[in-house]
Amino acid sequence: MTRPTSDDSSVLLVHAYLDGELDPANALGITQQMDTVPALAAEAERIKALQQLIRERLPREETPPGLRARIETSVGGLRRERPRPSWRALAASIALTAMVTGTSTWFMAGSQQPIVVADSLVSDHIRALMAPEPVDVVSSDRHTVKPWFNGRIPNSPRVVDLAKENFPLIGGRVDVLGQTPVSTLVYRHAKHLISLTAVPAEGGFKLDRSPRSINGYNVVHWVENGVSYWAISDLEAKELEDFAQLFRTSQNEL
């Protein structure tokens, strides 16, 4: 006796029967066939054994800790609600901290040598500190800074006013990652400058591992609305995280 091929319709019906996909008439038909054709009965036994094996012995793949928080953060970032002291704000804050602790770097795919985004941005930050001006456009007015980016980079960045929170906007500049121009806003806190770079998350940037501080500069990274944000400063890590949180939740947007 030859074994029916997997394309044999009665074999497919045995599978469908065991999967509960058959109406009563077809179910009756195939059970009668199984009674008379041993090969079909054997097929049914194999399927049942396999399904039992998968059900009972296959370990569940554990969801990585922090994945939910990261999803909540990235999706929550698409929200434009007024922040309020709710469990959601708290969750977002925890999620941001989790991301920072988890730390990650973005590599630029496509170029010959992968460029570690954080390293490159820290270099840009240091270079800017040593330049006569850390910014290309000097303005504390977000209505001036945002249009300045138009025509220089494809998408002008989200710019918010955090002067009341003691993070006045100093201006902006264009940094270059690999061959891609990206927007960097510069905010000030006391005597410290913060470079905040917005990198389009789509378009060849791949997430990978990396440190949360480089050469003594703290790095806070988050993803919002398809944009990867990098805040770099010699501020204390906690203050830089506060800045990131303020930037994310501020309503004072252009």
Added chain:
Amino acid sequence: MRLVASGAQDPMSGLDDNARFRSIVMPYIDDAYRLAHWLTGNRTDAEDVVQDASLRAFRAIREFAGGNARAWLLSIVRNTAYSWLRKNRPTTVLTVEDIEAVELANAKPGDPNNETPEAALIAKVDAGQLRAAIAGLPTPFRETLVLRDIEGLDYREIAEATDVPIGTVMSRLARARRRLIATLKEDR
């Protein structure tokens, strides 16, 4: 443009997009991750796929017309994983035609072991062998088997998620299970 304002005007639910996302998508993140893991084969890539799929689900949250939210999310994960595989591992996304050609070439007619009772043998397989055997299935078979025997979707939901007719789901499932059984027997 304010997402929340438009969400508040939804006559169907009265929920904003974020609330919809939390009730439709968040309960099934574990399932989404598990499917992404089976399709990409590792944790890091599975995480990337699930995050990307979640954003896609959020953007499409208004298109969810009710029904099985889990199946809806899994189909987004599946499509996201496929885009990812095509981009990052183009050689692993074989067409079914390729696979059938290989199957025909490797067919061994009249295998005398075909009719031996295998259920008892199968029952002795350990978790590692089972996992490796599933991971070794070609993608179209693997995804069909995972959606049915691990995620518990029905044939119609699998047909929608994988964008093939139900007849194709049936034949892929039968082939996937037979390949799996054959591999597990070889391992014994």
